[in-house]
Amino acid sequence: MVFTNLRRHRVRTAIGAVGIALGVATMLSVVGLLGGAVKMFERILRSDAEMVVFEKNVSDLFFSNVEVTVADELEKQPFVKEAQPVLFSIITAPGRPVITCFGIRATDGRLKKGEWLQGEAASFKDDGEGVVLGERAADFLNAKAGSSIELGQGTYPVAGVVRMENGFENGGVFMPLAACQKAFHKEGVCSVITVALAEGHESGEVKTWMMKTHERLTALENEEFSRSYSQFKIMKTTAWVVGGCAFLLGGLSVTNTMILSVFGRIKELAIARVCGFSRGQVARMIFGESLLVAAIGTGMGWALSVAGLYALREVPQLQGYIDPQIGSTELIGALGLAIFTGLGGALYPAWYAAKLKPAEALRFE
Amino acid sequence: MSMQDDMAVRVEDVWKSFDHGRIEVLKGVSLNVTKGEIVALCGTSGCGKSTLLNVISGLEDVDRGLIRVAGQDVVDEKTRIELLRHRIGYVFQFHHLMPDLTLAENCLVPVIAAGGGKAEGLARMQELAVATGVAHRLKQPVRELSGGERQRGALVRALMNDPDLLLCDEPTGALDESNREKVFELLLELVRSRGRTLVLATHDPELARRCDRTVRMRDGRMEGEGI
Secondary structure (H helix, E strand, O other), X not given: OHHHHHHHOHHHHHXXXXXXXXXXXXXXXXXXXXXXXXXXXXXXXXXXXXEEEEEOOOOOHHHOXXXXXXXXXXXXXXXXXXXXXXXXXXXXXXXXXXEEEEEEOOXXXXXXXXXXXXXXXXXXXXXXXXXXXXXXXXXXXXXOOOOEEEEOOEEEEEEEEEEOOOHHHHOOEEEEHHHHHHHOOOOXXXXXXXXXXXXXXXXXXXXXXXXXXXXXXXEEEHHHHHHHOHHHHHHHHHHHHHHHHHHHHHHHHHHHHHHHHHHOOHHHHHHHHHOOOOHHHHHHHHHHHHHXXXXXXXXXXXXXXXXXXXXXXXXXXXXXXXXXXXXXXXXXXXXXXXXXXXXXXXXXXXXXXXXXXXXXXXXXX | OOOOOOEEEEEEEEEEEEOOOOEEEEEEEEEEEEOOOEEEEEOOOOOOHHHHHHHHHOOOOOOEEEEEEOOXXXXXXXXXXXXXXXXXXXXXXXXXXXXXXXXXXXXXXXXXXXXXXXXXXXXXXXXXXXXXXXHHHOOOEHHHOOXXXXXXXXXXXXXXXXXXXXXXXXXXXOOOHHHHHHHHHHHHHXXXXXXXXEEEEEOOHHHHHOOOEEEEEEOOEEEEEOO
């Protein structure tokens, strides 16, 4: 009966399913995009390291100040293989008000991971002023190796251009740490220190050492950091709330569809009762129809969001910035919301249909 | 066999009103119908025939009085549902089939409601469709059927769960003369050949005359027997 009823009212069913599909697509897209952005940012922080050291209780890593000497101290510890200070900042260039700037040491492995398009890794020196541009940054700044660019208050020679996999890095500027500190008046400090552990050693050793020697700082494993960093939490929560709201709006279309469906066939429902349908059977039929509409909508929405995100990823201007993450959690979340919406949307129509008095309903015009 | 066992329908001093008691439709109606009997309820429009059928089937509640069908008091929802699923078939003046569904899909609705087996339901539908002359129209959407075919289809649907009692409210009232005769003849034949009970509301004295018994109603009361 459920399939038959939906088949009979194809347009109505399609409208309800499209409403849910748009909700699901919006939710999965927002959650996927923001989730992808979080993952991308996490990868910037990790860079072959297992831990991150930063200032306790800061709301944003841009405000974290860690003495670079801590990195040097850490590197002397037997449980640390490598400690790299990184200074994050935002810098301006003519026509470009926001460019992500990474102040790093020449020994930081992240530049070696990129594909050098111009210049070479050796030309990026700790005591120099030469900056390395991500491929997109070089493109929008119209710069190449050997030229000079205006960044903030200074002019810097371009030491090279690299193609980075990560969109933030590919659209950013890598500056020698000392030059970056000078440019932002943060001499002697960095935002975070990424820590790679020596083989056979545990993260607890770094944490214990940090608590004993630098109470002002905290050391967290990457996973711990991702879970606790408030910016990530805000982004993830925002994604689910915005997505959920879009979904619920889509859910209203299911309610509307089901209300129209019930009011449009009051006599039919009465006949079903005359034929022996109980109130429960009538309610279950309405809930079943609603759930099926929601399930169809979820499938359509999933396909729509995957196609949309794939298309976005292929847009040249966005390459590297879009790394959607639609995993099982997102899909289960969408399915859960679909079931919730399907059941919630059918509550009133099912109640109304179940309480219909057959004799009265048969007189209904 | 006691008299109680022999009774298909027992209606005793039944009162029914609408609009918070302002419109009294049944005023102390009593009626006994024995098993296998074919009874016509006669009377002018508005005399309470349809309401009486509705209270017998449990589609309407009574204000007071007793309704017993197949030995069961029609008092609660559970009994009503059980009776409608297994003991009572209902045919209306208008077929009330779902126009977008095929005739077969319409006929299977009572089987679905009763949780009956599909194969068994299909076999029974085929048998009844052959008997009523609509077997070749089963796969057609109802909107493509003629008035006579629709009413025959409604008859098939009403008999799908092999009910003991068939309630028909002006079953030929919406048909032309030729179809009226055919459908009514078919109805009597199906009921008689299966030994079922039929209570029929009609204002057509010709049809009423062909029933075993005729009960006249007037202004919500039983007026007497005979045309």
